[in-house]
Every structure is written in C-alpha cells, then in structure tokens.
Amino acid sequence: MANAFDVVVIGGGPGGYVAAIRAAQLGLKTACVDDWKNAKGKPSLGGTCVNVGCIPSKALLESSENYERAAHKFAAHGIRIDNVSIDVAAMLARKNKIVDTLTAGVASLFKKNKVTLFPGLGRFVSGGDRYRIEVRSGEQTETLEAAHVIVATGSVPRPLPGVAIDNEFITDNVGALQFPEVPKRLAVIGAGVIGLEMGSVWRRLGSEVTLLEALPGFLMAADNDVAKEAQKIFFREAGFKLITGIKIAEVAKTGNEVRIKYSVQGKEQSQGQEQVQAQELVVDKLIVAVGRAPNTDGLGADAVGLQIDARGFVEVDAECRANLPNVYAIGDVVRGPMLAHKASEEGVMVAELIAGQKPHVNLDTIPWVIYTSPEIAWVGKTEQELKAQDTQYRAGRFPFLANGRAKALGETVGFVKILADAKSDRILGMHIIGPFASEMIAEAVVAMEFSASSEDIARIVHAHPSLSEVMHEAALAVDARALHI
Numbered sequence: 285m286a287n288a289f290d291v292v293v294i295g296g297g298p299g300g301y302v303a304a305i306r307a308a309q310l311g312l313k314t315a316c317v318d319d320w321k322n323a324k325g326k327p328s329l330g331g332t333c334v335n336v337g338c339i340p341s342k343a344l345l346e347s348s349e350n351y352e353r354a355a356h357k358f359a360a361h362g363i364r365i366d367n368v369s370i371d372v373a374a375m376l377a378r379k380n381k382i383v384d385t386l387t388a389g390v391a392s393l394f395k396k397n398k399v400t401l402f403p404g405l406g407r408f409v410s411g412g413d414r415y416r417i418e419v420r421s422g423e424q425t426e427t428l429e430a431a432h433v434i435v436a437t438g439s440v441p442r443p444l445p446g447v448a449i450d451n452e453f454i455t456d457n458v459g460a461l462q463f464p465e466v467p468k469r470l471a472v473i474g475a476g477v478i479g480l481e482m483g484s485v486w487r488r489l490g491s492e493v494t495l496l497e498a499l500p501g502f503l504m505a506a507d508n509d510v511a512k513e514a515q516k517i518f519f520r521e522a523g524f525k526l527i528t529g530i531k532i533a534e535v536a537k538t539g540n541e542v543r544i545k546y547s548v549q550g551k552e553q554s555q556g557q558e559q560v561q562a563q564e565l566v567v568d569k570l571i572v573a574v575g576r577a578p579n580t581d582g583l584g585a586d587a588v589g590l591q592i593d594a595r596g597f598v599e600v601d602a603e604c605r606a607n608l609p610n611v612y613a614i615g616d617v618v619r620g621p622m623l624a625h626k627a628s629e630e631g632v633m634v635a636e637l638i639a640g641q642k643p644h645v646n647l648d649t650i651p652w653v654i655y656t657s658p659e660i661a662w663v664g665k666t667e668q669e670l671k672a673q674d675t676q677y678r679a680g681r682f683p684f685l686a687n688g689r690a691k692a693l694g695e696t697v698g699f700v701k702i703l704a705d706a707k708s709d710r711i712l713g714m715h716i717i718g719p720f721a722s723e724m725i726a727e728a729v730v731a732m733e734f735s736a737s738s739e740d741i742a743r744i745v746h747a748h749p750s751l752s753e754v755m756h757e758a759a760l761a762v763d764a765r766a767l768h769i
C-alpha cells in the first residue's frame with residue numbers, strides 16, 4: 285500500500301510535530317495528519333501552541349509590555365516620549381507574522397526530515413496488526429496504514445455552560461488574540477494562566493479589566509507565598525481587578541455590550557450563613573478562559589476500542605502507551621500538565637520507544653511559567669504540597685529588591701524561594717516571582733534533574749551582577765548561610 289507507514293501521528297501541535305520529526309530522524313517512515321487551517325484556509329502546523337496559544341500570546345505580551353514601558357517606565361531612565369500611542373493593527377500584524385514564520389518553519393522541518401503531511405481530520409477506521417486511519421479533507425478522503433499510531437490531538441477551550449462563544453464579543457483564546465481595538469471594559473472569566481496573560485495584554489494597553497474567578501483564592505496551583513505576592517502586585521494597578529468565589533448566573537450580549545450576571549460568596553457572615561450577593565458587570569468584551577478540555581472528537585476511538593477516561597483524556601501509562609498495542613498518546617490529550625514543552629518531551633520519548641530506545645519523561649520536573657509582569661515560574665513541589673504530604677523541609681527565600689541587576693532593570697519586586705528536604709538537603713521545589721523568571725527557572729530544572737541539593741546551588745558561582753544571584757542567595761538562605769552581599 286502506497287500510504288503505509290511505520291508511524292502515523294494524528295495532530296501536528298508541539299506534541300505531534302516533534303514526535304513525527306524525531307520518528308523520521310530515527311529512520312521510521314512517518315506521516316502526520318493535522319487539520320489546523322489558517323485564516324486563508326491553508327494548513328498551518330504547530331497546533332494550538334503556535335497558532336493561537338503560547339506564541340501569539342507571548343508576542344502580544346511583549347508588545348503590550350513595551351507599550352507600558354514607553355508610556356510609564358522610560359521616564360525614570362530620563363527617556364522622554366510624548367504622546368505614546370498603540371497601533372493595534374500593527375501589533376496584530378507583527379504577531380501574525382511571527383505565527384506564519386513559525387508554522388512555515390515546522391512545514392520545512394517536515395520536508396527536511398521526510399515527514400509526509402496529510403492535511404485533514406484523521407480518524408481510526410480499524411485496528412489489528414496494522415491500523416487504518418482515514419484522513420478527511422473537505423470532500424476528499426484518503427486511507428493510511430500504520431504499524432504505530434501516536435495520538436496528539438491536543439485540547440480545546442473548555443466551554444462554560446450556557447455561554448456561546450462568538451469570538452467577537454464573547455471570546456475564547458482565539459478571539460482574545462485579535463481584538464481589532466483596545467476594549468474599554470473587559471471581563472475575563474477564569475483567573476488562571478490564560479486569563480491572567482490575556483487580561484494583562486489588554487490592561488497594559490488601557491482596558492479596565494475585571495477577572496472573575498470561581499475558586500475562593502487566587503492562583504491556587506502556585507506556591508501560596510508566590511500567589512499572595514502576585515495578588516498584591518498585580519491588582520495594585522488601577523484598571524486590574526480580581527473577584528474570587530464567583531458563580532456565573534447569566535451571560536448575555538445586548539447590542540455592543542456583554543452583561544454578566546454573577547453571585548459572590550460574601551465575606552461577612554450573617555447568623556452563621558455566608559451571604560450571597562448578586563452582581564452585574566457590563567463590558568465591551570468578555571474572554572472565557574475556564575481551562576482546556578482534551579480533544580478526541582472525531583478521532584474514531586470507538587472504532588478500535590481506544591480507552592478514554594471519564595474526563596475525556598486518552599488513558600496512558602507512564603510511557604504514554606494507550607490500551608491498544610502500538611498506540612500511544614501524548615500532550616494535552618493525556619494526563620499531566622497541559623504545557624507545550626511537556627507535549628514535546630512526550631513526543632520525543634514515544635518516537636524513541638518505537639525505535640527501540642529507552643527514554644523517559646520526568647513529570648516531576650516540568651517547569652510552569654506565567655508570563656505576567658513580573659513573571660511567575662516554578663518547578664517541583666509547593667510548600668502547601670510538602671505540608672500536606674508531611675515532608676520535612678527547609679525553605680530559603682531572597683528578594684529581588686536587594687539585587688543589583690534587578691535595581692538596574694528597575695524590576696525589583698518578587699523573590700526566589702527554594703524548598704529542600706530537611707535531612708538530605710535535596711531540592712524539592714523552586715518558586716520564582718520576578719523579572720525573567722521564565723529564563724531563571726531553567727537552572728532550577730537542571731538542578732532538580734541532577735538531584736542537586738540547595739548547597740550545590742549555593743556553591744555554584746553565579747555571574748555578578750545577575751538576577752541568578754537571587755537564586756544563589758535563596759539557596760544560601762535555606763541553611764541560614766546567607767551572605768547578604
């Protein structure tokens with residue numbers, strides 16, 4: 285059969301395209317099926333991450349941060365710019381160009397590594413010794429035969445019951461990345477990573493942003509100290525407001541406005557009962573960012589008996605093997621953090637497993653980053669997790685305020701916090717809120733992958749003046765060795 289492959293990857297996001305390229309590099313005849321199309325209706329590899337996720341959001345975060353610097357921070361450096369203004373169309377065009385360049389880059393890597401792309405929706409038709417995958421694109425269908433299948437179908441925005449997304453007034457991440465002008469009043473339902481990042485972009489450009497969060501607290505997945513610091517820093521800015529403990533009652537678009545009716549669990553107690561206050565918020569745009577759901581729609585899982593769990597994830601073991609022989613699943617469609625780098629690492633692991641190698645992915649050392657200002661990044665356990673599992677630990681913490689490079693940058697808020705085992709001193713978690721946290725966290729990941737102790741970090745020479753000295757000082761502080769230079 286002409287369309288017979290050693291490996292067929294379904295999905296061309298950071299999980300799928302990386303898996304396909306690695307498999308081809310290892311000598312396996314590989315195809316990738318991906319149904320993403322750009323605004324011109326052309327195939328656009330890279331999945332959520334490159335098209336409407338990590339990359340475009342970071343492009344807008346950079347543009348909006350530059351705008352904010354020019355408008356409010358340059359003056360402190362003696363740089364005077366009068367009448368700073370934002371050209372939203374130019375900002376969006378820059379973002380789109382970055383996306384186009386990167387998707388084209390993935391396509392050229394496919395060519396270079398001889399991965400055959402089949403644009404369209406792939407679905408299992410039959411199993412057995414070899415799997416049959418049907419690819420549908422418009423009216424056309426093609427059938428592929430595969431010895432191994434890697435499911436990398438990613439995730440989609442989790443819907444909010446009763447709220448219809450039009451991606452104009454009521455948007456998910458797709459619409460939030462392309463508002464044609466700065467909305468005066470913006471609400472975001474969900475104060476998680478995506479809600480915070482998108483809210484930050486438009487707040488910096490001048491929107492009055494209200495974040496509505498159902499959970500009783502803020503950033504509950506982060507270390508409590510970091511979450512507290514972040515809440516203090518983010519919401520001291522005028523025009524950025526957080527309301528936690530909300531329940532959405534109704535969302536309605538009327539004319540050019542969106543009305544959000546919600547209730548809040550009141551703080552004051554009335555005869556032992558929590559008060560519930562009904563509220564209404566009227567905005568120009570609403571972003572719904574209540575998380576992501578695994579995507580197995582149209583995959584034909586039933587046709588072959590591919591096991592999907594109650595939450596919609598493809599069930600896999602530690603090596604991403606599904607319940608069927610020679611079928612693997614990776615990335616957002618399986619358990620674990622929904623992060624691009626985790627998807628890619630699983631892609632490499634699975635390709636190498638198929639080629640007979642013995643790779644592994646350590647889910648305990650996946651770094652998390654929130655690209656707010658200041659950035660937040662962490663790896664390993666939070667302090668509340670260590671307490672909950674009764675682990676004896678010591679903590680060291682050091683602020684950016686005392687760091688020369690941070691002072692020169694004018695970015696002195698935040699701190700680094702290191703958690704180490706009380707007996708062995710082995711690092712269990714590192715948490716950063718501060719400038720370039722996304723870059724600094726790499727040292728923490730390397731340290732944890734090599735089972736380093738906090739003393740190891742304390743004895744490594746860090747360049748002066750650099751932000752990494754704050755990591756060094758936090759490590760010294762774990763054992764009260766701080767120099768306080």
Ligand SMILES: Cc1cc2nc3c(=O)[nH]c(=O)nc-3n(C[C@H](O)[C@H](O)[C@H](O)COP(=O)(O)OP(=O)(O)OC[C@H]3O[C@@H](n4cnc5c(N)ncnc54)[C@H](O)[C@@H]3O)c2cc1C
Nearest residue numbers: 295297299319331332333337338406438615616622623624
């Ligand atoms: C706004 C936003 C910002 C983000 N920022 C970051 C960040 O800064 N860092 C980070 O690590 N993560 C970030 N993420 C998360 C990141 O995008 C995902 O974790 C990552 O894209 C998951 O990769 P994946 O390959 O599993 O799936 P996806 O990227 O979702 O790719 C899946 C691909 O499969 C295709 N597909 C699905 N079903 C089929 C089918 N049956 N046939 C053919 N093709 C199919 C889809 O069209 C898509 O192209 C962000 C997400 C969003 C929404």
